[in-house]
Every structure is written in C-alpha cells, then in structure tokens.
Amino acid sequence: MREQPSGGVPILRLGDVLITGLLNELDDKTALAFTDELTERIASDQARGVLIDISRLEMVDSFVARMLMEMTAMSRLLGARVIVAGMRPAVAITLVELGLELEGVETALNAEQGMAVLGWHQGSRPPGGGRHDPTR
Numbered sequence: 001m002r003e004q005p006s007g008g009v010p011i012l013r014l015g016d017v018l019i020t021g022l023l024n025e026l027d028d029k030t031a032l033a034f035t036d037e038l039t040e041r042i043a044s045d046q047a048r049g050v051l052i053d054i055s056r057l058e059m060v061d062s063f064v065a066r067m068l069m070e071m072t073a074m075s076r077l078l079g080a081r082v083i084v085a086g087m088r089p090a091v092a093i094t095l096v097e098l099g100l101e102l103e104g105v106e107t108a109l110n111a112e113q114g115m116a117v118l119g120w121h122q123g124s125r126p127p128g129g130g131r132h133d134p135t136r
Contacts, residue, residue, distance in 0.1 A: 009034045011041050017118050018045065018080075019111075021053035022064070031067050038071060042078045049118035050075050053111050055086025065100045072105045082106065085114035 009030065011020045018041055026034075042050065052071070057064070072082040085108040095102070108114035 009037075011038060013041075013045055013047070014120070016045075016047055017049040017051060017115070017120065018042065018047045019051045019053070019115075021056060023056055024058055026064060026067075028063075031063075035067065035071055035074070039074050039078060042075055042080045047080050050080050050082045051111060051114045051118060052082065052084050053086045053114075054084055054091070055088065055110070057091060058088065060091045060095060060100075062098070062100055065095065065102060068105055069103055072102075076104070081118065083108050083114040083117050085109070085111045 009020060009022070011018055013019075018038070020034075020038065038050065041047065052068070054060075054068075068084060072084075075082045083106050084102070087107060106117065108117055
C-alpha cells in the first residue's frame, strides 16, 4: 500500500478514512500533485472520509483556502466527507480579516475531534488500563 505520494505529502489510511496534513511549504506544484493523489486515493481506497490536519500551517492565504475548498468539493463528488482539523486561532482570524470563507469545508478543533466527526471513537481500555496482570 502506497502511503507517500510523489508530491511529498503523506496520505495514511485508517479503515475507510484517509488522514493527511498540510505543511507551510505548499507550492502550486506540490498542491496539484497532492490534490491529484488524494482524489485517486479516495477512489481506489473507497474512502468515506478524509481528515486534513492543518495544525502545522502558520498562515493561510487565498491559494490555500481555495485549494481546501476545491479538495473538499472533489472529495464530496467522490463520496467522501472531508474534515479540516487543527486550525490555529491566528489562521482563523486571518481568514476572517481577509474575507475568505471556506465554503463547504467542515472543521474540527483537532484531529481527534475530526476523527470522531467521521465516526471514529477511541476504544475503551481493557481492565487494569492495559497493564499486564501478573496474577494471570
């Protein structure tokens, strides 16, 4: 199974959900390669959900905002729900100040909440908190 696209942005699979993230060094070429790879993976893996972690992005401009909206639209057309997680407060403030709306993009405070929105929940711990019981 391929995990790292040629564009350099890893896309991991967890069940029927794809997990990926965006970095600050996102240029046009990398963004296009990433978008192509993500849509190919949604189709080939029959993913029903995509989590995009943007917690490492320190700033978002109109290019990144447009890319997120386009990725979300393409993913929805392929039957996958997209959650953008981990937006920093400064990024949210900048988006509002610039008048950039992420139309159609669902967000979550962090990756864990984003996965919960996609139907993933942290399992309960086994008795004893998962520690080895020497009496057994």
